[in-house]
Amino acid sequence: MSSDEEMIWTEKYRPKKLDDLVGNDAVVLRLKQFARQKNMPHCLFIGPAGVGKTTAAICLSRDILGEHFREGYLELNASSDNRIDVVRTQIKDYARTTTFSGIPFKILVLDEADNMTPEAQQALRRTMEIYSNVCRFILIANYSNRIIEPIQSRCAVFRFTRLSKNDVVERLRYIAEQEGLKYDREGLEAIYDEHQGDLRMCINTLQSLAVLNKKVDKQNVLEVLGSVYLADISQIIDLSLEGKFNDARRKLQDVLYLKAIPPEDVVRQIYREIVKSGLPDKVKVEVLGYLGEVEFRLVQGSDGEVQLDALLAKMASIKK
């Protein structure tokens, strides 16, 4: 094995060409025509996580730009670069410099564009138009209602949907074969079920089983996911629901102060566990409703432990 071989499977098995994309056939068909014509409008890709929006953008760009992909392609993550001065400087500077010979235009991908402030989006409007002859934009977002109307007007809007169970399981099977893993279909389906079709998370799970040298079957899948998603948290939840508030709280303090897990992450994990749990909907919603409050107060800057203590006490007081 050469030392620079890609070690992270989500990258290693990221499709290189539009032809290799899984799912969303109708969208991919249109993108292939863009690639063939070497022309495209600005695009807005909408859809949930892990269905191939970014991959589609990369593949489309690679198909259009060919060997000049490296020079002609820029990807920015809007949630980390969402300030208006980024639009005014970085994006504009990239968009306006003229193209190299051999490519029709440069392509700028703005991932998580719905995390840009409305002001930053506003600043993008004219940039997209003025430099459209040298630079095309692909905006990627989870929710279209967070993209301002004038930007949507400037784009062709493509809606990506969840990958089907069959598509995901097939892809996982392909990777398992390539990597020489032992697997059964039930195991692959369990991976799909755990992540509700988010292919990225599915592949991560598959790789976890591989590095632990475990067969991909249902039991191992659940076991591995349990260890990745802090076993402590499910213990805290169980203790709380059993009414053992003090034990739960002690455990929580370990997590917060000894393991130094930020309270926001604890909330996220608790959320996952509660959603997955077999609790009746009524109880689930009661906990989730409180959890939502806790999360919001945390983000507003309130004391993390007290918020979570209150949550645990709430869970301990729920009558089942």
Place this chain on the structure above:
Amino acid sequence: MSTAMWTVKYAPKTLEEFVGNKQAKTAFYEWLDKWTPKNRWALLIGPPGVGKTTLVYLVANTLGLDVIEVNRENIGVSVTLEKLSETASTTATLFGASRKLILIEEVEVTLSAFTETERLFEVLKNTRVPVVFTMNDQDALYSNRKLYYLRQEYCTQIKFDRVRSDQIQGLLGKICRSEGVSVEQEVLKDIAENAGGDLRAAINDLQAVCSGEQVVRSSDINWVTRRDTQIYAYKTVLDLIRSQSIYTAKNIVTNSVADWDTIYAWLAENLPAYPKPPETIQECCDALSKASVYAYRADRFRVYEQRKFAEDFMCYAPQLLGEKPFRKLEFPLRLKYLSRSREIRMKLNALSAMLSDYLHTSENSYVDSDMPFIALFTSVDKTFSEWFERRFGPEAAKTIVRILDKGEHTPIE
């Protein structure tokens, strides 16, 4: 092979080619053609994608004017107040110099972070060259204090409407012929209607659907570029109402391409209408209300993690009603009357702004202000109403009496 985007490639080259908004086109051409310093400013107001900026460049080009464009990214950077005042004060007839036009794009956006707005407007008041503004959001004209100047009589307002879908369809047909693609009229009609009067969006969609094809039939169109997701919302909401648990409901929502807001609007319209005891309806509305609180927080405070809670509560709401008899779903009234209520609100805002300027009062309320009284004066006293119309214009006179008109709130078809 041309690599220009179709929106650029098929932008109008002559005034005749400009599609839609005929009145606005003529009004703007005449304003600019006969421009003298006392005409000062024009403000083009209209939704995105109907051709405001395109028209400014087109007419300026026809009349031989150079456009100096000011926008959100160059204001205060390469275009400074000093430069603008120099441009604005340079007489057009100077020998050798080309005539200029100052275009302030998307004025509500461009000036939002500009600190010298007041001075800019004062400078432009004495302009020697035509000054044109464009704007999307007519609300901003009345709600944004900075834009006070644009409400004055020296600024000519020219309004643009959404482009009629038959006009859009006609243009799409022309583009297809020029691209050598044979596209069924049914498809063009669908694209045109889907764009909701936004010509630019329609051309983008056409390029997305037709590029690279020779023949496009409605049967082989797989709609991937839908803008209006209503038709998906209907099916999604039906499934949601039939769902038996939050888990299945959440799967339905994530697998739907309908917008969250649209699904929410359909649920909010239909769930409370089921024949259930008031306590049950209350619980159900409470869940929807929590969903809306979380959604608001997510957007307003940019705490996007809160979205998932909004989704959970939205999915929980239908479960709370238990067994439901079959009921035909109603289209949400709030969506149906969205544009209509917006328009009424805009007129009221305009009126309120005008009156508060005149009466030296604040302009934040219609009820708790002089407006209902003035409305009363206008409706009973003929002399007063004639004076009011002379002073504030016919539009204001029509609007003010509506405040007392109860019929305004009953739905119209």
